[in-house]
Amino acid sequence: MLSIGLIAGAAAPAAADLHYNAGPRKVVVNQAYEEVRWSVGGSDSLSVEDADATLEHAATRDWADWDYATAAPFSGTLRIDGYSPMGRYQVYGDVYDYDYNEMAATPAYVTVKRASHAKLSATRSQGRLNLTAVTRRYTGSYPSWGAHRGATIRFQRKIGANWRTFASRKVASNGVNTLRFRASARTYRVVVVETAAVWGSTSGMLRR
Numbered sequence: 001m002l003s004i005g006l007i008a009g010a011a012a013p014a015a016a017d018l019h020y021n022a023g024p025r026k027v028v029v030n031q032a033y034e035e036v037r038w039s040v041g042g043s044d045s046l047s048v049e050d051a052d053a054t055l056e057h058a059a060t061r062d063w064a065d066w067d068y069a070t071a072a073p074f075s076g077t078l079r080i081d082g083y084s085p086m087g088r089y090q091v092y093g094d095v096y097d098y099d100y101n102e103m104a105a106t107p108a109y110v111t112v113k114r115a116s117h118a119k120l121s122a123t124r125s126q127g128r129l130n131l132t133a134v135t136r137r138y139t140g141s142y143p144s145w146g147a148h149r150g151a152t153i154r155f156q157r158k159i160g161a162n163w164r165t166f167a168s169r170k171v172a173s174n175g176v177n178t179l180r181f182r183a184s185a186r187t188y189r190v191v192v193v194e195t196a197a198v199w200g201s202t203s204g205m206l207r208r
Contacts, residue, residue, distance in 0.1 A: 018042040022091040022108035030115035039075035052093040082140040086197035114138040122208040133190040147175030152193040
């Protein structure tokens with residue numbers, strides 16, 4: 001007796017060594033929109049017939065942009081608006097080979113945050129040094145730049161080849177923090193600490 005077993009099931013996507021590339025990995029938002037480059041790579045990329053790419057917030061699944069390519073090189077540009085939610089985004093999509101079989105491709109990830117900026121100035125009066133830091137962040141609305149209130153800034157002085165923090169402050173509601181103390185001439189800077197939605201930054205150096 002000969003028995004024949006039949007197994008019915010839906011066709012699965014063809015296995016492939018494919019992945020999405022996306023960059024820059026660190027997207028700094030400081031204007032109306034920023035661009036994210038994407039491409040499909042991997043050892044099986046020569047079998048690709050067409051591909052698309054979606055830029056999507058990883059946590060909220062908010063859609064940012066979509067692009068496609070029907071000829072090599074399978075790549076393009078995605079845009080993210082300055083008012084979009086900040087955080088981690090994934091770049092993924094559908095990839096097909098010459099026989100219109102779907103090919104699995106590993107997604108890529110980028111992190112999107114607003115820019116920050118700090119400007120340091122200094123004056124001396126009655127033997128005291130006054131350091132003033134003005135700290136701003138890109139808002140994605142109007143006005144474009146506003147006080148980076150509540151963020152942490154670190155006042156640092158240069159000692160030899162190293163920078164040492166000697167004071168930390170929370171940015172005031174107007175974005176202006178002043179530090180007064182007695183000190184001999186040294187080189188100073190201010191470091192803005194990164195937050196969940198805003199990248200960190202460092203001011204220019206100042207010697208007083």
